[in-house]
Amino acid sequence: MSPLVRRASYDGFAQIVLDRPDKRNALNAEMLTELVATLRECEADPAVRAIVISGSGRGFAAGADIGALASANPIELFTSGFSENWDQVAAMTKPLIAAISSYALGGGLELALICDIIVADQTALFGLPEAAIGTIPGAGGTQRLVRVVGKSMAMEMILAGRRLTAEEARRFGLVSSVTSDGQNVQDLAFEIAARIARAAPLATKIAKAAVLASFETPLSAGIQYERSLSALIAASEDRSEGMRAFAAKAQPNFTGR
Known part of the structure; x- marks a missing residue:
């Protein structure tokens, strides 16, 4: 059986491609298992300091595999490990960048919402259409989306099936950047990944943890966490190297220690 995800390595970062174009990259249990395994490989590789996730063919991901989910009974759904795979993606400590072209729907949008940065091209559409087929988002969509776009827009997207264009998604804070005319979304994502790769890897990992904590922590506790x-x-070699390079007006050589 052909792999359902592909990994490519670049200078300082990796790309993971969802590769099931005949099914519009619909996310089934096998693909999620492969995605988690590949992400773990990237986590363990010190040469990888950021990870771009994109889709093959026409789009990012059209959602979860409805056929597979429809045939599963409640006990199978609960014990399959399918939902836990999403938790494993969310547990990654290295920065994740979602590069969206065409569609990020249902589980595809939920995967993008787990990522730390989302960029899109001008063809991108974002939506959670589950209610139209008698179900609800099951991989964090009801929780993560409202934290990004607010209650009213999240309700319209989840209850009424509204889809956001790339420009609307940027306006509501779902997307950080949209490509300009003629720009490829992969190139935009790679530019961001390369900038992250030049930063201190320990600092980016710790900063990511601090930002994510803000979603679940009161402000005063979050500030104390950031302070700690x-x-x-301050005890890291990277901080000493960064300060040395800044004073010398030189490029730092960060090692992640």
Whole structure:
């Protein structure tokens, strides 16, 4: 059986491609298992400092595999490990960048919402159409989307099936950047990944943890957490190297220690 995800390595970052174009990259259990395994490989590789996730063919991902889900009974759904795979993606400590072209629907949007940065081209559409087929988002969509676009827009997308264009998604804070005319979304994602790769890898990992904590932590506790992490990183070799390079007006050589 052909792999359902592909990995490519670049200078300082990796790309993972969802590769099931005949099914519009619909996410089934096998693809998610392969995605998690590939992400773990990237996590363990010190040469990888950021990860771009994109889709093959026409789009990012059209959602979960409805055929596979429809045939499963409640006990099979609960014990299959399918839902837990999403938690494993969310547990990755290295920065994840979703590069969206054409469609990120249902589970595809939920996967993008787990990523730390979302960029899109001008063809991109974002939506959670589950209610139209008698179900609801099951991989964090009801929780993550409202934290990004607010209650009213999240309700319209989830209850009424509204889809956001790339420009609307940027306006509501779902997307950080949209390509300009003639620009490829993969190139845009690679530019961001390359900038992350030049930063101190320990700093990006700790900063990501601090930002994510803000979604679940009261402000005062979040500031205390940030303060403790800022003090902790002062003991790192990377911080010393960064300060040395800044004073010398030189390029730092970060090692992640």
